[in-house]
Amino acid sequence: xxxxxxxxxxxxxxxxxxxxxxxxxxxxxxxxxxxxxxxxxxxxxxxxxxxxxxxxxxxxxxxxxxxxxxxxxxxxxxxxxxxxxxxxxxxxxxxxxxxxxxxxxxxxxxxxxxxxxxxxxxxxxxxxxxxxxxxxxxxxxxxxxxxxxxxxxxxxxxxxxxxxxxxxxxxxxxxxxxxxxxxxxxxxxxxxxxxxxx
Numbered sequence: 001x002x003x004x005x006x007x008x009x010x011x012x013x014x015x016x017x018x019x020x021x022x023x024x025x026x027x028x029x030x031x032x033x034x035x036x037x038x039x040x041x042x043x044x045x046x047x048x049x050x051x052x053x054x055x056x057x058x059x060x061x062x063x064x065x066x067x068x069x070x071x072x073x074x075x076x077x078x079x080x081x082x083x084x085x086x087x088x089x090x091x092x093x094x095x096x097x098x099x100x101x102x103x104x105x106x107x108x109x110x111x112x113x114x115x116x117x118x119x120x121x122x123x124x125x126x127x128x129x130x131x132x133x134x135x136x137x138x139x140x141x142x143x144x145x146x147x148x149x150x151x152x153x154x155x156x157x158x159x160x161x162x163x164x165x166x167x168x169x170x171x172x173x174x175x176x177x178x179x180x181x182x183x184x185x186x187x188x189x190x191x192x193x194x195x196x197x198x
Contacts, residue, residue, distance in 0.1 A: 019089055022086045027083070029076070037064075105183075106183055118171055122171060125171075
């Protein structure tokens with residue numbers, strides 16, 4: 001969050017200077033990650049292994065600790081996002097993708113509500129999927145520490161990565177119109193100061 005607040009100073013710079021700074025920071029973060037990771041250096045408890053196959057080696061190379069976030073995780077994720085932001089900012093400034101700005105601003109105006117709603121929707125989908133596939137869906141409604149978060153998913157439950165990506169995209173798309181409605185509601189009711197926090 002502190003980096004996010006300080007990042008605002010970069011965002012008010014002229015477009016050419018801004019994209020140069022943001023792109024450079026993104027590349028620097030990725031280089032730091034690659035150096036630390038390739039040298040089995042400081043910053044992550046998981047070491048990577050060369051398995052002899054490209055796919056498995058890349059998988060272990062990118063397998064960094066998210067909870068709690070390791071230094072290597074903190075280097076690679078913002079690095080990729082900063083490069084993506086550089087591309088998006090350049091495209092928007094050139095007037096090429098105006099639709100992208102209006103779409104992304106919906107999610108940007110409703111971050112906490114989106115976060116809570118997507119968790120609820122994913123949890124509901126997990127329960128329904130578990131029941132439909134014949135697994136014990138009750139573990140998803142069991143309170144912690146006995147619930148699925150600690151106990152893990154039921155045996156044989158889960159999907160391949162492409163299916164997970166499709167579900168992720170569907171969740172983002174399904175929540176677009178509720179988030180758009182909420183963003184418009186917030187804008188129409190500035191007297192309700194508490195809405196700014198959601």
